[in-house]
Amino acid sequence: MGGVRVKKFEQPKNFKFSKENLGKIDAVLKKYPSNQKQSAVMPLLDMAQRQQGGWIPEAAMEEIARILDMSRLKVFEVATFYTMYNLAPVGGYLLQFCTTTPCWLCGSGDIVKAAEDHLGAKIGETTKDGKFTLVEVECLGACVNAPMVQINDDYYEDLTPETMVALLKNLKTGKKVTIGSQTGRMGSCAQEGPTSLAEQAKKAKIAMAEDSGKGGKA
Ligand code: FES
Incomplete structure (x- = not known):
């Protein structure tokens, strides 16, 4: 993987898809004409990555080439x-920090520093316990709720250095974490709550800006 510095790791000699994934592959292949099954390469790479625990060995790519x-x-x-495919082992939690302009203007540099200081690992590294890998990525399309980080399949938004560290502590200890905005913002609604479509917001029991004062939570 481009952004991860890996000292040394072993490539498994063989890779076989699990029985469950073979069933999924059959279903994926049905979506494409039989003479164009190469179109399934991306979902199969994703399946291989998930099966392998977050990365794709060369043997898996060979197996995909054979199947397709x-x-x-x-x-x-x-x-x-595609940077979403990891070609070297990563930690159980892959932290992808967005540092593109909107997130940067909203303090992504402080978020990255808080995480690096707390975990004792820098961008491109994996913590000694193998739990966390830190990488820097380009815009992940959640700029409205910047700054943000993607951790495995989920987005965590509206971060501060404090909420970033709290999130990491909870992940480390297996505590429940809140996915999405860390301020209680509803989706990408205005931070102070809905400012238009008042009738619809009231019907949906969403507190309006003037009712709630702050935070658009229902
Ligand atoms: S700039 Fe960070 S999500 Fe778009």
Whole structure:
């Protein structure tokens, strides 16, 4: 993976999809004409990554090439182009910090620093206990709720250095965490609550800006 510094790791010699995933592959292949099954390369790479615990070994790419009847090189090309595919082992929690302009203007630098200081690992590294890998990524499309971080499949938004550290502590100890906005903001509603479509907001029992004073939570 481009952004992760990995000292040394072993590539497994073989890779076979699990029985469950083989069933899923059959279902995916039905979506495409039989002479264009290469179109399934992205979902199969994703399946391999999940099965392997967060990364795609070369043997998995070879197996995908065999299943889809395409050259290994073409599978490698796709896997190396998209940053969502990890080609080296990552920690149980992959922290993808967005540091593009909107998040940067809202303090992503402080969020990254708080996480690095708390975990004792820098961007591109995995913590010694193997739990967390930190990477820097481009805009993840949640700029309205900047600054934000993606952790595995979920987004955590409206972060402050304090809420970032609290989030990491909870993940470390297996406590429940709140996905999405860490301020209670509803979706990407205005921070102070809905400011228009008043009737609809009231029907949905969403507190208006003038009722709640702050925070658009129902
Ligand atoms: S700039 Fe961070 S999500 Fe868009």
